[in-house]
Amino acid sequence: MLPSSTIRDLKTRIAGIRPAGPEVSIISMPCPEIAATARPGNFVNIKITSSDQPLLRRPFCIHNVDGERIEVMVKNVGRGTAMLCEAACGDDLLVLGPLGNSFGTDPEAFDAALCVSGGIGTAPMRFLETALADQGTPFHHLIGGRSRTDLLTAGLTNVSTATDDGSEGFHGNVVQLLEHHLASQKPDTRFKVFACGPNPMLKALARFCRDRGIPCELSLESVMGCGIGICYGCMVELQNADGQKESILLCREGPVINGERFTA
Numbered sequence: 001m002l003p004s005s006t007i008r009d010l011k012t013r014i015a016g017i018r019p020a021g022p023e024v025s026i027i028s029m030p031c032p033e034i035a036a037t038a039r040p041g042n043f044v045n046i047k048i049t050s051s052d053q054p055l056l057r058r059p060f061c062i063h064n065v066d067g068e069r070i071e072v073m074v075k076n077v078g079r080g081t082a083m084l085c086e087a088a089c090g091d092d093l094l095v096l097g098p099l100g101n102s103f104g105t106d107p108e109a110f111d112a113a114l115c116v117s118g119g120i121g122t123a124p125m126r127f128l129e130t131a132l133a134d135q136g137t138p139f140h141h142l143i144g145g146r147s148r149t150d151l152l153t154a155g156l157t158n159v160s161t162a163t164d165d166g167s168e169g170f171h172g173n174v175v176q177l178l179e180h181h182l183a184s185q186k187p188d189t190r191f192k193v194f195a196c197g198p199n200p201m202l203k204a205l206a207r208f209c210r211d212r213g214i215p216c217e218l219s220l221e222s223v224m225g226c227g228i229g230i231c232y233g234c235m236v237e238l239q240n241a242d243g244q245k246e247s248i249l250l251c252r253e254g255p256v257i258n259g260e261r262f263t264a
């Protein structure tokens, strides 16, 4: 987790909104202090200032850092996300961040990264790609969706896709695509998997990686309130090293966890 001294609560304005897919928008906002310290996997907790409802902020992964701006990729699933997707340039926001821990990208620990995502889970992958590319680590994205319209590939390079209905890319799910992809790779390559997406996908992926001894980190979601460990609204149950159940506050100890904790 980031030291709390790096967390800022900034009043800012929407600088740009662009569509990224059906019901999905990318929102850009100047947040210099957050942009300066954010790491891939961190999230921000956002509130549209002009409205009392919803009362609580909503958490979003940092999708991209562009100079002093940060971007979030938002899927419209309810009241708060609808307000963000329908907001206009110039609207005031409160942005708390960077929050949570980050993906472990130490280049000594692995040779190549496999970035596996499904649906809106692709949101943190652009920032991760930038960090991997900057340190010279080879990476490949494996992106899944039910159909071609669910695939969110904007701004990414080295992408393979899978769709459940076969409308684009590999016909099957993204874990099957990963298996297919690994079959064509050099067997002595030390891969590390970074993933974000729906829980059933992440669970299947975590088991796949455990069974093959591939290190794997997952970015999980839960309902959140404060985002900083005060409200206890984000408790999730994982496994500890002994296979016992253990509850953690996802906003503090996550959202990135070791995949081995998500295999039960």
Ligand SMILES: Cc1cc2nc3c(=O)[nH]c(=O)nc-3n(C[C@H](O)[C@H](O)[C@H](O)COP(=O)(O)OP(=O)(O)OC[C@H]3O[C@@H](n4cnc5c(N)ncnc54)[C@H](O)[C@@H]3O)c2cc1C
Binding pocket: 043, 054, 058, 059, 060, 061, 062, 072, 073, 074, 075, 076, 077, 078, 079, 080, 081, 082, 120, 123, 124, 220, 221, 222, 223, 224, 255
């Ligand atoms: C660490 C973290 C990072 C996230 N990153 C992103 C991101 O980059 N892009 C993005 O679009 N979404 C992301 N989410 C999910 C996003 O926060 C929720 O979709 C949002 O809070 C829903 O708010 P709402 O007011 O629109 O929905 P509500 O009206 O509150 O609820 C609508 C529906 O969404 C469900 N829901 C509410 N909160 C969450 C949640 N936290 N996770 C999953 N489902 C939820 C509810 O159960 C309900 O079914 C992230 C969540 C977490 C915890």
Ligand code: FES
Binding pocket: 223, 224, 225, 226, 227, 228, 229, 230, 231, 232, 233, 234, 235, 249, 250, 251, 252
């Ligand atoms: S969201 Fe409040 S404790 Fe985690």
